[in-house]
Amino acid sequence: MKAVVCVSPGNLTLVNRPTVGSPAPGWALVKVSHVGICGTDYHIFEGNHPFLAYPRVMGHEVSGTILSIGEGVSLSVGQEVIVNPYLSCGACVACRQDKPNCCVAIEVLGVHRDGAMCEELLVPAANLYPADGLSLADAAGVEFLAIGAHAVRRSLAGQGARSLVIGAGPIGLGTALFARIAGQDVTLLDVSVERLDFARRELGFSVVYDPRGSAGDRVLERSAGEGFDVVFDATGNARSIEAAFALVAHGGALVMVSIVKDEITFSDPEFHKREMMLISSRNATRLDFKHVSASIVSGLIPIKTLITHSTTLEDSPRDIARWAHEKLGLIKAVIAIDGGASAQPLSRAS
Template identity: 70%
Template sequence: MKAVVCRSPGDLVLEDHQAPGAPPPGWALVAVSHVGICGTDYHIFEGKHPFLAYPRIMGHEVSGTIVETGAGVDLAVGEPVVINPYLACGKCIACRQGRPNCCVRIEVLGVHRDGAMCEQILVPAQNLYPANGLSLADAAAVEFLAIGAHAVRRARAEPDARTLVIGAGPIGLGTAIFARIAGLDVSLLDMSSERLGFAASELGFSVLDGSQASAADLVREATNGEGFDVVFDATGNTQSVQSAFAHVAHAGTLVLVSVVKDDISFSDPEFHKREMTLVGSRNALRADFDHVAASIRDGAVPLAKLVTHTTTLAATPSDLARWAHEKSGLIKAVIEIGS
C-alpha cells in the first residue's frame, strides 16, 4: 500500500516500501511532553494572526520523547529531544548558505502547519536535537530563548558594549539574558512598570521605565547623550521600532528581533551620519539551540523565575483565553502534556 508522505514543505512523495502508519524515511514520531505558549499563540487563538490559514493546531516551543523512527534516523526510541520548529526546504539560497532559519519556503510548526499542542507529532529528524541532560520541562524553553541568543549573535557586539533591549516580554528578557551572558552591559526599556520591576528585582537588570518619562530622555540620561552601542527591539510595535533608531549611538547597531507587518520609516540623514548597522534577526539556528541548552545546564538562565504559569492540555483552551488578557504576573506559560 502506498502512503502519502510530506517529506519537505511543499513536496508530497509516494513511498512503496513504507509500512502503513510508520514514520517516513528521515522522520520520527515524538510523544509531546511540554509546550511553551508565546505571543504568537495568543494572536492565533484570538484570530488576529495575519499570515495563518485556519484551522490550525498551535504549539512550536516543544520538548518530547522519540516514540518511533523512520528509516535512516539516528535517534533512539525513548530519547528526549528538543524540537526545532522551523522546517526548511534544504534547497533555496538561504539553505544553501547554512541559513535554514530564513529559508525561502520555511514552514513553522504551529503557524504554517499544525503544531504540537497534541499528544504526538511527526517531525523531520534533522529538526530534533537530543536534550542532553535537560529536563523535558527545561527543554521546552530552549526555542524561545534561542530567538534572543540568535539576535545577540547577529549583533556581533564587543564585550561591555552599552546595550539596550526594548521590550521586557519573554523574547526581550531572553535577549537580555543572552546579551548579559555574552558580556554586554544590558539595560531594559519598557512601558510596563510591573515587568521592569520583575526584570530588576528577579533578574538583576538595569531598567528604564517608559511610563515615567519619554524614552528619548531616559536614553539620553543613561548614556550621557551618546546613545547605546547596541539596541535590540523586541516589542513587535511599529512606533517603538521607528523610535529605536534614535537610541543608537554613532557607529552603533540596531537589531530588529520582533517583526511587524507595517512598513518601517526612518531618517536617512540620521542613519548615515551615525554610520549605523541595521540587522534583521529571524528564528534561530542549531548553534543557538546548543548555546541555550548549554547555558541552561550551566545555571546561567533562571528558568524557574521565567516560567510563571503552567497548565494541562485539557485546560489549555480556557487558560489560554484568560492569559491572552490577564497579563499581570505572567512571563512564560507552559503546557504539561506528558512525561
C-alpha cells in the same frame, strides 16, 4: 490522540484525532511532553496572525521523547529531545548558506502546519536536538530563548558593548539575558512597571520605565548621552522601532528582533551620520539552540524563574483564553501534555 485545535479566532477545542502514523525516512515520531505558549499562539487565538489558515493546532515550543524513527535516523527510540519548529527546504539560497532559519519556503510548526498541542508529533529528525541535562519541562523553554540568543549573535556586538533592549516580554528578556552572557552592559526599557520590576528584582537588570514613549533623554543618560552600541527592539510596535533609531550610538546597530506588518520609516541623514547598521533577526538555528541548552545547564539562565504559569492539555483552551487578556504575573506559560508534574510549583489558572 488528543489535540487542541484553534477552529477559528476565539474558538479553542479539545478533540480526538487519529494517530499520526509511522515516520517516513528521515523523520521521527515524538511523544510530546511540554509545549510553551508563545505570543504567536495568543495572536492566532485572537485572529491577529496575518499568515494563518484555520483550523490549526498551535504550539512550536516543544520537548518530547522519541517513540519511533524512520529509516536513516541516527537518534534513538526513548531519547528525550528539543524540537526545532522551523522546517526548511534544504535547497533554497538561504539553506545553501546554512541559514535555514530564513528559508524561502520555511514552514513553522503550529503556524504553517499543525503544531504540538497534541500527544504525538511527526518531525524531521534533523530538527530534533538531544535534551541532554535538561528536564523536559525546561527543554520546552529553549526555543523562545533561542530567538534572543540568535539576535545577540546577529548584532555582532562584543564584550563591554552598551546594549539597550526595548520590550521586557519573554523575547526581550531572553535577548537581555544572552546579551549579558555575551558580556554586554544591558539596560531594559518598557512601558510596563510590572515587567520591569520582574526584570530588575528577579533577573538583576537595570531598567527604565517609559510610559508614553518619551523617555529618550533618560534612556540616553545610561550611555553618558552617547547612545547605545546596540539596540534590540522586541516590542512588535512600529512606533517603538522608529524611535529606537535615535538611541543608537554612532557606529552602532539596531536589531529588529520583533516583526511588524507596518512600514518602518527613518531619517536617512541621521542613519548615515551614525554609519549605523540595521539588522533583522529571524527565528534561530541549531547553534543557537545548543547555546541556550548549555546556558541553562550551566546555570546562566534562570529558566524556572521565567516559566511562571503551567496548565494541562485538557485545561489549555480555558487557560489560553484567559491568559490572552490577563497578563498579571505572566512571563511564560507551559502546557504539560501528559498532565504530569511540572519542574517546579507554578501558577495555575483557576
